[in-house]
Amino acid sequence: MSTTPVKVAVTGAAGQIGYSLLFRIASGALLGPDTPVELRLLEITPALKALEGVVMELDDCAFPTLAKVEIGDDPNVIFDGANVALLIGARPRTKGMERGDLLEANGAIFTVQGKALNDHAADDIRITVTGNPANTNALIAKSNAPDIPAERFSALTRLDHNRALAQLAKKTGTPVTELRKLTIWGNHSATQYPDIFHAEVAGKNAAEVVNDQNWLESDFIPTVQKRGAAIIEARGASSAASAAAATIDHTRDWLRGSADGDWLSMAVVSDGSYDVPEGLISSFPVTTKDGNWEIVQGLEINEFSRARIDASTTELGEERDAVTALNLLG
Numbered sequence: 252m253s254t255t256p257v258k259v260a261v262t263g264a265a266g267q268i269g270y271s272l273l274f275r276i277a278s279g280a281l282l283g284p285d286t287p288v289e290l291r292l293l294e295i296t297p298a299l300k301a302l303e304g305v306v307m308e309l310d311d312c313a314f315p316t317l318a319k320v321e322i323g324d325d326p327n328v329i330f331d332g333a334n335v336a337l338l339i340g341a342r343p344r345t346k347g348m349e350r351g352d353l354l355e356a357n358g359a360i361f362t363v364q365g366k367a368l369n370d371h372a373a374d375d376i377r378i379t380v381t382g383n384p385a386n387t388n389a390l391i392a393k394s395n396a397p398d399i400p401a402e403r404f405s406a407l408t409r410l411d412h413n414r415a416l417a418q419l420a421k422k423t424g425t426p427v428t429e430l431r432k433l434t435i436w437g438n439h440s441a442t443q444y445p446d447i448f449h450a451e452v453a454g455k456n457a458a459e460v461v462n463d464q465n466w467l468e469s470d471f472i473p474t475v476q477k478r479g480a481a482i483i484e485a486r487g488a489s490s491a492a493s494a495a496a497a498t499i500d501h502t503r504d505w506l507r508g509s510a511d512g513d514w515l516s517m518a519v520v521s522d523g524s525y526d527v528p529e530g531l532i533s534s535f536p537v538t539t540k541d542g543n544w545e546i547v548q549g550l551e552i553n554e555f556s557r558a559r560i561d562a563s564t565t566e567l568g569e570e571r572d573a574v575t576a577l578n579l580l581g
């Protein structure tokens with residue numbers, strides 16, 4: 252085992268997602284079994300007592316990879332020296348809300364945290380935003396952290412990607428291990444576009460294998476787009492264990508690399524690829540290696556896909572305008 256622990260900061264650590272996430276990170280699911288981890292956990296002051304209880308449980312697991320745990324309510328302290336930051340702490344939506352309704356309530360959190368990351372995180376920091384509305388919160392954090400390279404900020408669309416894989420596996424009667432090259436485009440919202448036109452099912456083109464436009468339009472796409480709301484409706488609370496699993500998948504694959512012959516969906520800063528306006532944090536097909544990502548280039552986008560990508564990136568532009576008006580961009 253190497254000796255220097257990797258410092259992983261987690262915000263909203265006493266929340267629902269935190270309760271699933273921390274134990275998996277501590278057990279090596281993020282960085283592997285040979286890398287010690289120091290957890291640096293941020294909460295608001297009233298939640299610190301509950302967080303102490305979670306830390307007692309972490310202690311009681313005696314995880315060999317857990318080197319140290321620090322908790323606190325000051326991002327300037329908790330982000331000090333952080334190599335990885337998982338920004339989860341934010342209010343979840345409740346029944347009847349869209350994620351964009353949280354912009355005003357949650358946006359301000361990400362100005363403060365962006366500045367604190369800028370001033371205190373380690374030079375190799377990688378940031379994953381899970382708290383909603385995730386894409387625009389990542390944009391806010393990025394714009395308040397001018398010294399951190401823009402490509403170090405990302406937002407989570409891996410949960411949508413995993414949901415789409417599960418739906419495609421069910422439809423085609425194929426294990427998820429046989430599925431490749433699925434893409435979530437755009438915003439982590441009801442406008443996101445899960446794209447199977449380049450995906451493969453056991454090496455064959457997924458759209459051709461499915462060969463069912465009605466299922467694609469009336470079942471697959473809306474099911475993935477509205478899955479978060481369906482879970483809130485059924486559970487009375489937003490997804491937590493699956494969101495924690497996706498946060499780990501996203502960040503692990505970013506740090507440790509995507510599989511050969513496949514790609515991932517990550518919301519990252521647009522360089523104008525696929526006509527997504529430059530500067531928006533939008534979901535793309537990406538490959539990753541050693542903590543860097545690259546947008547997959549050269550995919551042919553048909554008319555059906557074009558309209559849906561445009562609808563979602565238009566929404567992202569509107570969210571950017573809204574947070575600009577709220578003075579949240581640095």
Ligand SMILES: NC(=O)c1ccc[n+]([C@@H]2O[C@H](COP(=O)([O-])OP(=O)(O)OC[C@H]3O[C@@H](n4cnc5c(N)ncnc54)[C@H](O)[C@@H]3O)[C@@H](O)[C@H]2O)c1
Pocket residue numbers: 262263264265266267268269293294295298339340341342343344360380381382383384385407408410411439489490491494
């Ligand atoms: N991107 C995704 O795929 C995805 C999936 C599921 C949930 N989410 C979002 O993740 C967020 C967290 O969900 P949850 O179910 O864990 O919610 P939760 O309410 O159970 O926990 C959120 C925690 O964040 C803390 N918090 C609030 N403000 C904070 C701040 N300024 N600094 C640090 N901590 C702060 C709260 O005290 C609370 O403990 C929500 O915004 C939810 O919508 C995103």
Ligand SMILES: O=C(O)C[C@H](O)C(=O)O
Pocket residue numbers: 343344350383410478479480482489490494
């Ligand atoms: O839908 C939500 O509000 C929670 C989360 O973003 C999800 O997709 O499950």
